[in-house]
Amino acid sequence: MRFGCIADDFTGGSDIASFFVKGGLRTVLYNGVPQGDVMPDADACVIALKTRTQNTKEAVKSSLVAINWLKEQGAQQYYVKYCSTFDSTPEGNIGPICDAVMEEINVPYTILCPALPVNGRTVKDGCLYVHGVPLHKSPMKDHPLTPMWDYDLVRLMNAQSKFPSVKIPTSLPELEAEEFIEKFMNKIDTSRFYLVPDYEKEEDAEKLVQLFGDLKLITGGSGLAEPLAKVGNRNVETNTFEQSKSPALVLSGSCSEATRNQIAEYEKSGGISYFMDPVKLLSGEESVENIWNVIAKNKDTSVLVYSSDTPENVKLIQEQGKAEVAERLEKATADIAERAVNAGYHRIIVAGGETSGAVTKRLGFTGYHIGESIAPGVPIMIPIQETRIRLVLKSGNFGESDFFLRALSLT
CATH class of the missing domain: 3.40.50.10840 (Putative sugar-binding, N-terminal domain)
Incomplete structure (x- = not known):
């Protein structure tokens, strides 16, 4: 090695x-x-x-x-x-x-x-x-x-x-x-x-x-x-895997400007999106069950679920407890991802480092093949244990404004 x-x-x-x-x-x-x-x-x-x-x-x-x-x-x-x-x-x-x-x-x-x-x-x-x-x-x-x-x-x-x-x-x-x-x-x-x-x-x-x-x-x-x-490599080719024909789900917890622009571009293209309101999650007014019902009703197309917000709104929300807000959002996103995979969604695209960590931990895959890159530093990943799955996990600041659309087209 x-x-x-x-x-x-x-x-x-x-x-x-x-x-x-x-x-x-x-x-x-x-x-x-x-x-x-x-x-x-x-x-x-x-x-x-x-x-x-x-x-x-x-x-x-x-x-x-x-x-x-x-x-x-x-x-x-x-x-x-x-x-x-x-x-x-x-x-x-x-x-x-x-x-x-x-x-x-x-x-x-x-x-x-x-x-x-x-x-x-x-x-x-x-x-x-x-x-x-x-x-x-x-x-x-x-x-x-x-x-x-x-x-x-x-x-x-x-x-x-x-x-x-x-x-x-x-x-x-x-x-x-x-x-x-x-x-x-x-x-x-x-x-x-x-x-x-x-x-x-x-x-x-x-x-x-x-x-x-x-x-x-x-x-x-x-x-x-x-x-x-x-330096001294063996010119190994990147693993190639066929594109999946399964439904796709996009999950975003990143509040970076780049990700917010990507959400706007996705919505502008006509993509279906749903805002996961942290305040309503904390109060019990919003639930994973309700969000999942929205996703399930639109299984024939991709759905974007996001908690991404402006820095000003994030600061206001965090007044209710930064750790509690982050924990609740990560758990809800992981719950949704797990339901999606169990329901046959084999294309999962996630924005945000902490959000991605919560999702991958819940899905339980431990090792990955590295495939084609959607953007510099953002590859398609195929779990070694389940090669039908396509995961794309991006740092909040990476990718152009059309990142989500490009990821959906390549997975």
């Missing part, structure tokens, strides 16, 4: 798995650490966790369990995959997880590389941008669970990590980069640290792989997965 990867949520796992496949590596994706005598026959193994919003202590613990399992499987290199828009609160889990993994596999330094230029995430002068807008001024500043309040990666990481970070220009030749790193090591009073390279254009990836591709540990978004995979 060339790469053993842990991801902070399920959509993050499917995201990086798709790029490993695109780079030519046989890749398997697991929802959590596999149990029993599982021996993945793959070049890259991705374990999706739920560490993005998990209690920090538990997030670190589950990350180390996954890393040690990958170590037992013979992984040569490790990849800690987190959101390409980072998590800029001081209480974020990226720092503690990366610190713990560095110590566990005993490496002196690694890189912080959240960039994914193909999806508009770039790093310039050590600062993170979303489609050219500083992270803390982008729509991500209003994320309901992990708001983005800064864009300087060194400042962000210094608030979370016990080890220092330093920006390193990718324009440096390899020998000068080595001298830069050595000088930094000599002047700091710590055994470990992070390097923050710039990554503005897709072509920068080649330079980054040249400089850092041999590191035992890499951390970041999925931007380096494909170029890393292409």
Whole structure:
């Protein structure tokens, strides 16, 4: 196994798995650490966790369990995959997880590389941008669970990590980069640290792989997965599966601007949609049974069920209890997905990392084949245990406005 990867949520796992496949590596994706005598026959193994919003202590613990399992499987290199828009609160889990993994596999330094230029995430002068807008001024500043309040990666990481970070220009030749790193090591009073390279254009990836591709540990978004995979790969073709003719269901819990635009485009096309009102769910005025009746009446076409809303409305709703609202919505969405699969819906499309995690946990599939991508970082996934099913799980910010329509046409 060339790469053993842990991801902070399920959509993050499917995201990086798709790029490993695109780079030519046989890749398997697991929802959590596999149990029993599982021996993945793959070049890259991705374990999706739920560490993005998990209690920090538990997030670190589950990350180390996954890393040690990958170590037992013979992984040569490790990849800690987190959101390409980072998590800029001081209480974020990226720092503690990366610190713990560095110590566990005993490496002196690694890189912080959240960039994914193909999806508009770039790093310039050590600062993170979303489609050219500083992270803390982008729509991500209003994320309901992990708001983005800064864009300087060194400042962000210094608030979370016990080890220092330093920006390193990718324009440096390899020998000068080595001298830069050595000088930094000599002047700091710590055994470990992070390097923050710039990554503005897709072509920068080649330079980054040249400089850092041999590191035992890499951390970041999925931007380096494909170029890393292409180094010495065996040109394995992506798995191909026939399109399904079953009914389809679209579920959205993401409140990102991108997802809200995708919902609007779906409705504009004439698609049937239903708003799952969190307030009514909490009061008992709305129920899964009622929502399912709407879906069942329209089985001959696709139905979109969404709780996505504007940041302003989300804040008002969360006044009733952020954790309770999130838990109730995730449970209701998972209930609906389970009913749909049991009723013969073999095409399930989900938007939102936490929502996707709740759905996949309920459906109970543990391993996936990775198929064609609907958009960069969003593949069609086919459960190993049930190859009739087609799952598409997207991070809230991914995909163009016609994403749901495209997903329905390709699954």
